[in-house]
Each structure stands twice: as structure tokens, then as C-alpha cells.
Amino acid sequence: MGNEVKKVLTPEQRIKELEAQLKAANEKAQLFEAMIDVLKKDYGVRIVKKPLGRSSHKGSSKD
Template identity: 45%
Template sequence: MTYRQAQDRYGIQGCSTVLKWLRKYGQLDWSSPSSTRTCRANMPKMPLTPEQRIKELEQQLAESEVKAHFFEAVVKVMNTEFGATLTKKQLATLSRKHKRKDSQ
């Protein structure tokens, strides 16, 4: 397909846009749609800028805070409705009880 045909077919007015696109993607095998997916999967990701990394980390922090609040609410409901204590035992109390069992 020439760039004129691509312009006419897709209604693109700028010829340089079509020429750049054909130069970039014209050599690929377009017979199978999975070839574009594999090309993207094989390409290494560009390293994030510090601002992008900070934004990503802030999003992860917000998600983890929401999860923590959710699990705290679940523990409260379990305590009030079912009387089950789901609090984590302290390591020091576990080791003391373990030592007592061993000595007896």
C-alpha cells in the first residue's frame, strides 16, 4: 500500500504522518494480529523518570492503605459479630509459651 492509498483509505490529510507510519510499521507481517502483541512484549520498557516513579509509588501506597483499612474493618467485624480474636500474637509471648512447654 502506498502512502497515497493509506491517506485515501483512512482519511489522513498529512502525508508526512503516513510516511513516518509506513516507515515504522511497514516492514512488519500484518497477516497475523498476534505479531504486534509479541513485538510490544519483547520491547524493553523505558526506564521511569523520578517523577513517574514517585507517582507510581504513591499509587501503590494509596492502594496498600485502602487494603489495610479494609482488613482492619474485617477484623473489627469478626471481633464484634463472631467473637473471634484475629489479632497477631507478639513474638515474645509465643517464644515464652514455647519455652514453658519444652521445660515441662
């Protein structure tokens, strides 16, 4: 992967690329929301979102 050459995009190409990424991210978010709804309604699973800025790795530090 280290030998990949970065392609230079025009601003219009970059915008189209970012719009495609945003669309994919939104579709993925909708899918996950639907999955969570099914888990809640059909299986009674309780999902709790963690607050932003908190790490899930307690006590881990990089020396």
C-alpha cells in the first residue's frame, strides 16, 4: 500500500467523490438504524450509545 500514487482530482471530481462517500455512509447509517429497531422490537435488546470522546479501551496507553 505504501507505493500507491495519489491521483490529482479536480475540485468537481473531489466533490463527486465526497458526495458518493456521503451517500454510502448515509445508507450504512440507515441500515444500522433499521437493524437496531429490529433488535429492539423483535428481540428486546437494549442498545446504549456511548458518549463521544470516551474510549472503549480502559487503561490502555501507548508508551
